Amino acid sequence: MDTDEKISAWLAAPNHHLIDSESGDIPELLRQIPGPPTLLYVVGNIDVLHLPALAIVGSRNPTRGGVQNAYEFSKHLARSGFCIVSGLAQGIDTAAHEGALDAGAKTVAFLGHGIDRVYPAENRKLAHRIAEEGALCSEYPLGSPPRREHFPQRNRLISGLSLGTLVVEAARRSGSLISARLAAEQGREIFAIPGSIHNPLSHGCHQLIRQGAKLVESADDIVSELGPLVGHLMQNAELPAVETAAAAQHDSEYRLLLSTLSYDPASADQLAENSGLTIDQVSSMLLILELEGKIQVQAGGRYSKLQASDHK
Secondary structure: OOHHHHHHHHHOOOOEEEEEOOOOOOOHHHHOOOOOOOEEEEEEOHHHHHOOEEEEEOOOOOOHHHHHHHHHHHHHHHHOOOEEEEOOOOOHHHHHHHHHHHOOOOEEEEOOOOOOOOOOHHHHHHHHHHHHHOEEEEOOOOOOOOOOOHHHHHHHHHHHOOOEEEEOOOOOOOHHHHHHHHHHHOOOEEEEOOOOOOOHHHHHHHHHHHOOOEEOOOHHHHHHHHHHHHHHHHHHOOOOOOOOHHHHOOOHHHHHHHHHOOOOOEEHHHHHHHHOOOHHHHHHHHHHHHHOOOEEEEOOOEEEEOOHHHHO
8 A cells, every 4th residue: 555545544534634735734833843743633522732732841750749740730720711732741741641631632643654654552541542632742753762852853743823922841962951041032932830849840941940841830920921822712701610629629529528627737648547538639628728828838748728818
């Protein structure tokens, strides 16, 4: 079977698209970047490529906290109206895609190989979910293997489709910093989450902040920065309501955790023991409460209720 026959057979499947720079389906933001794609293979809904987008990138081997940050930031930003863009890699990329999907929102994955392959194989189920609820995209011909040089090239598409790029965790030399550099060259905003000076995966983010990236402590920092650029799109879009900690308090597990918190700081492990919840449940809920400004984080990674004066 020659190349044209392979493409025709591939296009015969549902929701398979091949768009080119002349068709008008290539998003305007991608048209503006240096070296725009001439062809894009897409599985899924091509309309999601035209939504206001934010890229979330980071380490393939993140810390547990990095995974939680990527997931929760993605979930909140998706519910604020952003399509989340990433690269389907293990680690931060995976958490970012899952956060958007769990929010009932859209996500786009750019691949460093032919779209008829899945890499890494562990993300096959996630790739199918993205294809059903968002879009998988590749500029590489069918059958192209995941070559090392493909991934830095595809990073320009991740940042190019997006109004901004959030780096969650990254070493000083990493593909995530390549994405950030490309975003800067494309005139996009760069955001970075700071971390412990003892965590090597914080060093890349700290370097970006020193170079002018915007330090973010909550998803709202990003929404307020990019909101004016897409305000009219967000106002007209039918978006699910943002999940807030106040609404989550109606959930029995949140009520249980909040009843366990006091003005005396306690660790996540202590809160899990006192509440009977798992440490994973407690850690996830604590992050949501922190993002929403409903609890206070103390030294040593301990948590407490907000003092009355802190609400002012």
